[in-house]
Amino acid sequence: MKGSPATVNAVVTSDLAVPRRALAIGAHPDDIEFGSGATLAKWSAAGCEVHLLVLTDGSKGTWDPSHDRADLVATREREQRDAAARLGAAEVHFARQIDGELDSGLAVRAEVCRTIRSTRPEVVLGHDPWKRYRIHPDHRHAGLLALEGIVAARDPLFFTDQLLAAHRPDVALLFEPDEIDHVEVVAERHVVARIDALLAHVSQWESTMHIAGAGPDDFVAAQRAECVAAGALLGAPFGESFKRIAEL
Numbered sequence: 735m736k737g738s739p740a741t742v743n744a745v746v747t748s749d750l751a752v753p754r755r756a757l758a759i760g761a762h763p764d765d766i767e768f769g770s771g772a773t774l775a776k777w778s779a780a781g782c783e784v785h786l787l788v789l790t791d792g793s794k795g796t797w798d799p800s801h802d803r804a805d806l807v808a809t810r811e812r813e814q815r816d817a818a819a820r821l822g823a824a825e826v827h828f829a830r831q832i833d834g835e836l837d838s839g840l841a842v843r844a845e846v847c848r849t850i851r852s853t854r855p856e857v858v859l860g861h862d863p864w865k866r867y868r869i870h871p872d873h874r875h876a877g878l879l880a881l882e883g884i885v886a887a888r889d890p891l892f893f894t895d896q897l898l899a900a901h902r903p904d905v906a907l908l909f910e911p912d913e914i915d916h917v918e919v920v921a922e923r924h925v926v927a928r929i930d931a932l933l934a935h936v937s938q939w940e941s942t943m944h945i946a947g948a949g950p951d952d953f954v955a956a957q958r959a960e961c962v963a964a965g966a967l968l969g970a971p972f973g974e975s976f977k978r979i980a981e982l
């Protein structure tokens with residue numbers, strides 16, 4: 735769907751211990767749900783405090799060039815909060831960068847660092863910035879920002895003006911990975927929560943989810959199939975696949 739098919743590492747690990755706190759970082763409203771919605775629903779239900787950081791304002795997310803930009807941004811934030819609630823997430827943080835113009839420079843890195851230091855997650859989830867043949871620049875920059883934000887957050891001499899204690903997460907999980915080496919096994923109810931959260935992004939039904947007049951059946955089936963394929967890597971009914979970075 736997005737970029738080249740992932741290769742699967744010979745050794746695939748599964749199921750981290752449920753973190754006390756997790757932070758998922760996405761380029762646009764809906765990216766986090768596509769990449770890790772079922773995993774976040776599973777962790778929330780098990781008591782994890784889940785935070786979402788959405789980096790851009792989603793203001794390019796329409797095929798209608800006359801759509802009022804401020805209205806679209808407000809709609810997408812509302813949809814993102816609704817989606818987060820459907821996953822059981824605790825809070826959504828918005829960095830409100832302009833959609834399509836995300837830059838993995840120092841200013842946004844500081845913002846990511848600040849969010850990591852203030853939410854203190856054991857696990858950070860984000861885009862794989864090295865996914866081959868993916869052409870949307872925001873996804874690449876968002877992936878770099880998540881990882882470079884971890885480096886800044888863990889080292890106390892970065893962004894000392896923030897007056898926040900340094901924080902080193904234990905693990906990063908990269909979603910829609912170029913190389914799969916980790917699967918989170920999920921139950922059907924977590925797949926349902928992921929799809930339910932995706933469908934909260936009603937403004938994206940046409941342009942992203944290709945849901946036309948016939949309704950969401952094909953989209954729902956494709957989402958289920960993706961979770962079935964990930965689970966099958968470990969002989970489980972459903973899962974989500976990641977690249978795991980354990981040395982942070």
Ligand SMILES: [Zn+2]
Binds near residue numbers: 765
């Ligand atoms: Zn996106």
